[in-house]
Amino acid sequence: MNPLARTLTGMAGGWAASRVIGLAAHLQHSGPGAGSTSKAKKLQSRRSFTRNAALGASLIITAELAVGTVWLLWPNKTGAFGGEITIGETSVPEVQGTPFRYPEGQFYIVHTDDGVQALWWKCVHLGCTVPWVAGQTQFICPCHGSVYEYNGSRISGPASRAMDAMPVTVNDDGSLTVNTDPSAVIMRDEYTPAAAVPYPA
Ligand code: FES
Known part of the structure; x- marks a missing residue:
């Protein structure tokens, strides 16, 4: 209610x-x-x-x-950064489609052949917000130029690792639930296929 x-x-x-x-x-x-x-x-x-x-x-x-x-x-954490956020099926991009940006959760949903990921938009170098640059099909940090692939892998720049990811659950109806609790964020040196959650075609 x-x-x-x-x-x-x-x-x-x-x-x-x-x-x-x-x-x-x-x-x-x-x-x-x-x-x-x-x-x-x-x-x-x-x-x-x-x-x-x-x-x-x-x-x-x-x-x-x-x-x-x-x-x-009373502040409602549901749907806000720090809590669980559910993204409807219609917001899940096609494979290699434009990342779905969700500002309230500070993440992008990306979809590869391996599955879906929720990439935290916070640059792993010094924390700037990293935008998706459609013209170059890369995430490019405006602060010091770190560049990341669509799947979050680091390409170049001072960033020391891939973009961090948030745990994702694929629900039966095709929606995604993303855990945006910073303490649950997944840090990884590089992207691996196992990092993506398979998404039904
Ligand atoms: S904060 Fe992104 S490259 Fe420095």
């Missing part, structure tokens, strides 16, 4: 709860013994009931709103 729906559900729940409390109190005060009290006592009792019901309803709605607001504002 999305945060807005949760907030609205919470508000509806608070309203319903206040109605239940109000109804219960009303039934209690309209019982058989109520007729024996004086008019003044009845009036006072009704006022007290109304005040308590209104107070109870206000407290419940306020609590629900507070919970809904916290849910709404």
Whole structure:
């Protein structure tokens, strides 16, 4: 359920709860013994009931709103860098197709005959963001000129190894789940076919 729906559900729940409390109190005060009290006592009792019901309803709605607001504002790591990100099948490039760039996860999806990889766009030299240069079909770091192949292998420049990769899982529906936790990143000197995850044709 999305945060807005949760907030609205919470508000509806608070309203319903206040109605239940109000109804219960009303039934209690309209019982058989109520007729024996004086008019003044009845009036006072009704006022007290109304005040308590209104107070109870206000407290419940306020609590629900507070919970809904916290849910709404709480950072959601799903789909953001540091967590797991799922990429739909339609975003997976064809074999040797233009890398799919996913800024929120800081990776590129590349697809070779060996399978798919999620390449962290952070240059292994000093950490600059490495763009894909379509005209040269290479990743070329703008900072000091490190050059990487489509599969992440280092070609030249001060970088000491291949681009780092993020663990990828191929799901049954053809989507990919990428683990963008930096502590899970795979460092390798060079690309090897075993580094790619086979992807169904
Ligand atoms: S940071 Fe990329 S080559 Fe230096």
